Amino acid sequence: MTSLSNAAVRDIETVIHPYTNLDAFRGTGPMIIERGEGIHVWDADGRKYIEGLAGLWCTSLGYNEPELIEAATEQLRQLPFTHVFGGKSHERAAELAEKLKAIVPHKASKILFCGSGSEANDQQVKLVWYYNNARGQTKRKKIISRQRAYHGVTVASASLTGLLPNHRDFDLPLSFARHTDCPHYYRYAEPGETEDEFTTRLAQNLEKMIIEEDPETVAAFIAEPIMGAGGVIIPPEGYFQKIQAVLDKYGIYFIADEVICGFARTGNMFGSQTFGIKPDSISVAKALSSAYVPIAAVTIGEDMYQAMLDESKKIGTFGHGFTYTAHPVAAAVAAKTLEIYDKRNIVGHVRSVAPKFEARVARLAEHPLVGHARAKGLIGAIELVAEKTSKRSFDPAAGIGAAVVKAAEKHGLIVRALGGDIVAFCPPLIVKDADIDDIFDRAEHALDDVEATVTKESLR
Ligand code: PMP
Numbered sequence: 001m002t003s004l005s006n007a008a009v010r011d012i013e014t015v016i017h018p019y020t021n022l023d024a025f026r027g028t029g030p031m032i033i034e035r036g037e038g039i040h041v042w043d044a045d046g047r048k049y050i051e052g053l054a055g056l057w058c059t060s061l062g063y064n065e066p067e068l069i070e071a072a073t074e075q076l077r078q079l080p081f082t083h084v085f086g087g088k089s090h091e092r093a094a095e096l097a098e099k100l101k102a103i104v105p106h107k108a109s110k111i112l113f114c115g116s117g118s119e120a121n122d123q124q125v126k127l128v129w130y131y132n133n134a135r136g137q138t139k140r141k142k143i144i145s146r147q148r149a150y151h152g153v154t155v156a157s158a159s160l161t162g163l164l165p166n167h168r169d170f171d172l173p174l175s176f177a178r179h180t181d182c183p184h185y186y187r188y189a190e191p192g193e194t195e196d197e198f199t200t201r202l203a204q205n206l207e208k209m210i211i212e213e214d215p216e217t218v219a220a221f222i223a224e225p226i227m228g229a230g231g232v233i234i235p236p237e238g239y240f241q242k243i244q245a246v247l248d249k250y251g252i253y254f255i256a257d258e259v260i261c262g263f264a265r266t267g268n269m270f271g272s273q274t275f276g277i278k279p280d281s282i283s284v285a286k287a288l289s290s291a292y293v294p295i296a297a298v299t300i301g302e303d304m305y306q307a308m309l310d311e312s313k314k315i316g317t318f319g320h321g322f323t324y325t326a327h328p329v330a331a332a333v334a335a336k337t338l339e340i341y342d343k344r345n346i347v348g349h350v351r352s353v354a355p356k357f358e359a360r361v362a363r364l365a366e367h368p369l370v371g372h373a374r375a376k377g378l379i380g381a382i383e384l385v386a387e388k389t390s391k392r393s394f395d396p397a398a399g400i401g402a403a404v405v406k407a408a409e410k411h412g413l414i415v416r417a418l419g420g421d422i423v424a425f426c427p428p429l430i431v432k433d434a435d436i437d438d439i440f441d442r443a444e445h446a447l448d449d450v451e452a453t454v455t456k457e458s459l460r
Helices: 006-012 022-028 066-078 091-103 117-134 155-160 195-213 239-249 271-275 302-315 328-343 346-364 400-410 433-453
Strands: 033-037 040-043 048-051 110-114 142-146 177-180 218-223 253-257 281-284 296-300 370-376 379-384 416-418 422-425
Touching: 048 433, 066 328, 091 110, 091 296, 091 328, 110 117, 117 155, 117 218, 117 253, 117 281, 117 296, 117 302, 142 195, 177 195, 195 218, 195 239, 218 239, 239 253, 296 302, 328 346, 346 370, 346 379, 346 433, 379 400, 400 416, 400 422, 400 433, 422 433
Parallel strands: 142 177, 142 218, 218 253, 253 281
Antiparallel strands: 033 040, 040 048, 110 296, 281 296, 370 379, 379 422, 416 422
């Protein structure tokens, strides 16, 4: 075993790391990242990496955007904190809300800010319940999500998440949550089923679930346009149209979780636009501030706002809010982020580099370890398999996805392994064509390295 640095030991003895095997971590210690510039970060030993996952799908403008640093510094000097409770406010709150309202993919009346994607989806649950109580639909409490969805880790958001590690041992999901099918055609299509037949079956299953639950008890449906942490799952053409038709038939509220897809990631400002979703509300976080400071939000339509006003007349105070709701420093950075997206035409930029990104991801499908490669805009993934024709997975205990991630790090590329030996790519949106080539040249080297260690036997 290599000896651990003092910094590593200090970390091991003091910090609980999310999404980490805490036992194995005591042996390996952390990779300590020290600084960043553009699309690159440097570790504590001075090694340079391309951040191929933009941190956690979030540092869209890279690591040293001077205008964001300036916006934060200026706000810290002027007023580092004030709150928005009980009628108090600050100018950054309305400035950011106005900018968001102008670009979101539905007619939003108001914005309710919070601190993270999990909090945003938690607010969605509470708002839907509050709205339905306010308009007398007190039985409508259930929220339908999907298997393999990722909506966060607070108690309500984790209930909407459809991944076992987020439920097991946490006594989740809570009883309001239901999970319908995941639209991963590569994995879940029946033999011989076309994409069209697959999406029709999924919509029929959703309708069956709604009927069995009793439509009068179903409040909302929540979906990521592209499922991120569940495996970068890009729905087949027409999927959301069929799903939305079922929801409309039963008057079910549609929440689009735009926490990853929002702000140009898929080649439109929002994933809802890329996939033809007509949401009633969206959740945003991550790239809202290019991840420089924590801030997130949900949009509120006019109907919901009117119902909230009526409820206020009846019961008084709207009893929800965080100390850091619309935090002024976060709001200033987010407002500047949205200004930059606009003035630098970030959507246009993503569209100009996406063909190269999509082509380089597609090329990875030729690699012997890769069963499926998929990409849209600047998000993509490869699914590693032991056998291409049967799509047989590797034994999860072999940790092939993790091995590719480790090998990529040796080649100076940070990417992320998701469950099912899926390796995700989601670089900062500022990548240029040459950076994309660089990312995928390194990824190909990493795959070759791992292939060389995998015996022919296990590949069969
Ligand atoms: N929704 C989606 C789609 C996400 O990808 C994430 C985070 N990866 C969340 C919600 C939760 O966000 P946070 O980690 O900021 O709580």
